[in-house]
Amino acid sequence: MKKTFFFLFFFISLLIIKKLEAITIITPEDGSYVSSSFFYVVGRVQNPSATHIVVTVNDLKSPLIYIKDPEYISQFKDFFIIDLELEQGENLIGIKAFKDNVQIEEKKIKVNKVGKYEELPKGKKRYFFHSPVKEESCTDCHKIDKESCLECHKGIISRKYVHGPAGSGDCDVCHSFSEVNGYKYSLKEDIENICFECHSDMKKDNFKYLHGPFAVGNCNLCHNVHSSDYPQQLLFSVNELCKTCHTEFKEKGKVHVLPKHPLENRKDPSRPGKDLSCASCHNPHGQEGNLFFPQGKKSRMEICGICHKK
Secondary structure (H helix, E strand, C coil): CHHHHHHHHHHHHHHHHHHHCCEEEEECCCCEEECCCEEEEEEEECCCCCCEEEEEECCEECCCEECCCHHHHHHHCCEEEEEEECCCEEEEEEEEEEECCEEEEEEEEEEEECCCCCCCCCCCEECCCCCHHHHCCCCCCCCCCHHHHHHHCHHHHCCCEECHHHHCCCHHHCECCCCECCECCCECCCHHHHHHHHCHHHCHHHCCEECHHHHCCCHHHCECCCEECCHHHECCCHHHHHHCCCHHHHCCCCCECECCCCCCCCECCCCCCCECCHHHHCCCCEECCCCCCCCCCCCHHHHHHCCCCC
16 A cells, blocks of 8 residues: 555646646757757746746856746747757757756757758767658647748858848748658759759759869759859858868968969969859859869860960
């Protein structure tokens, strides 16, 4: 009888603790990884005693957020929606609940931000939010359809150069709105096929020799498909982008072609309005020669002659 009473007491205690739990994090999942820097942490503060929350991301800490403010409650009820920008690598995200100035609970999760050129973290699962089960937490207040994508994903078009379909909100040009393998909004097909639908001049058949990333269809290895701070929606400036693979050119004092020939920080005489860069002499997609010289040039003397007429 005593043993039965003990287990019953223990079970009831767990239920009480669960009921008083102040913080529930709905998204993302602890220990997962993402590829986007812009991210939302969504959860609920269900303990009626909680008056404030504080959000921490690595070493950054928010001010006290007063969640009992009538205006806050009218907008979010007992939810919190935190818009974050993640750092490369592991990010420690913490949500603390307070009753006035006394902390009553804290939840922590770890989320990895993985860059284009980094190995995927071992033992981690890529995180996707848009599954029917997870969307149920939001659909009481939000309509989730094509027209509403940019209400949450506005960060992906916040850069200077915006890709046409993303800027116009035509997300379904590239993304399927049907459920596939338990998730929604995945790409309709391989990214290269999607890109070639509009960029038909970039099809592989147009070139005899193909640059590696382009040859394997990794358009997004060099381009941000939504927006970028660089022309042609490159991930970095042309030369810095090339150096992510051609690391030998990161060496200080490294020369190319001729010892004193400039490689950057100079206007490009062959392309008015553009700066001298790797793309001045090499087509980053492909060309008729194996060194990807532009304008059909095949020899070094021919490529020099584009700028040096005499």
